[in-house]
Amino acid sequence: MSSDIVLSAGVRANLLQLQKTSDLITDTQTKLATGKRVNTALDNPVNFFTAQGLQNRAGDLSNLLDSMSSAFNTIQAANNGITSITKLVQSAQALVSQAQQTSDLTVRSNLASQFGQIMGQIDQLASDSGFNGINLLDKNNSADLTVTLNERGTSSVTISAVDFSSNGLAINNAQNNWGGAADITAASTDLTNALITLRSQAQAFGSNLTTVQVRQDFTKAMINTLQSGADSLTLADSNEEGANLLALQTRQQLSTTALSLASQASQAVLRLFQ
Numbered sequence: 001m002s003s004d005i006v007l008s009a010g011v012r013a014n015l016l017q018l019q020k021t022s023d024l025i026t027d028t029q030t031k032l033a034t035g036k037r038v039n040t041a042l043d044n045p046v047n048f049f050t051a052q053g054l055q056n057r058a059g060d061l062s063n064l065l066d067s068m069s070s071a072f073n074t075i076q077a078a079n080n081g082i083t084s085i086t087k088l089v090q091s092a093q094a095l096v097s098q099a100q101q102t103s104d105l106t107v108r109s110n111l112a113s114q115f116g117q118i119m120g121q122i123d124q125l126a127s128d129s130g131f132n133g134i135n136l137l138d139k140n141n142s143a144d145l146t147v148t149l150n151e152r153g154t155s156s157v158t159i160s161a162v163d164f165s166s167n168g169l170a171i172n173n174a175q176n177n178w179g180g181a182a183d184i185t186a187a188s189t190d191l192t193n194a195l196i197t198l199r200s201q202a203q204a205f206g207s208n209l210t211t212v213q214v215r216q217d218f219t220k221a222m223i224n225t226l227q228s229g230a231d232s233l234t235l236a237d238s239n240e241e242g243a244n245l246l247a248l249q250t251r252q253q254l255s256t257t258a259l260s261l262a263s264q265a266s267q268a269v270l271r272l273f274q
Helices: 009-034 045-100 105-127 181-234 238-272
Strands: 145-148 156-159
Touching: 009 238, 045 105, 045 145, 045 181, 156 181
Parallel strands: none
Antiparallel strands: 145 156
């Protein structure tokens, strides 16, 4: 003989209401735990996939931003190298000026020796002005720098490496220990031309730095915009969800009480037939 349990309409309704409330509480607790009101495509497919696309692009731009930051530092390192080399060239000019003011061959020879030491320092500075494996002042041992400016790779700028060693700047060693006036004049001309080259390249690097900096700032702003857009589609309001949770917990308590009362009423009816 069947012994199925028959629930009254009131008990059944309260059970269904209690189950629905329990599901809503679980959902609300998940939102509070993750901080998101859209955690899966089932919650809201349009918002979920739109936010995912925005986040993916923000991630691509973040990787690009790291690359631009490295490029900026590479250009800055080269620019710093130019600044230091320029100071050395100016020091060499001071030696040339001293040599032009004396006819003492011993003094000229000593000045020429100091000039040679400065040329060595210029060579060392040029070889030490790299960053992350790229040295824009050492063309013979380094590649050019290409900076990608957008995530599609359709916009970029290439900065060509130069040779800013003493040879690359066409500064000859002190000829004949500056024994003749023509040798000193030749050195003076070399240094003047070298300064013109250095200043011109410094301006070019400055323009490159500005370009990369502008794109960095733009990319950072775009990343923030994309992330804000994604957040607006998926993030939960913790205050609102907290209030919802409290209301649902109160409803759950009331449903539990109502279920208990309905069950007691059913039992009371059954006792009348015993």
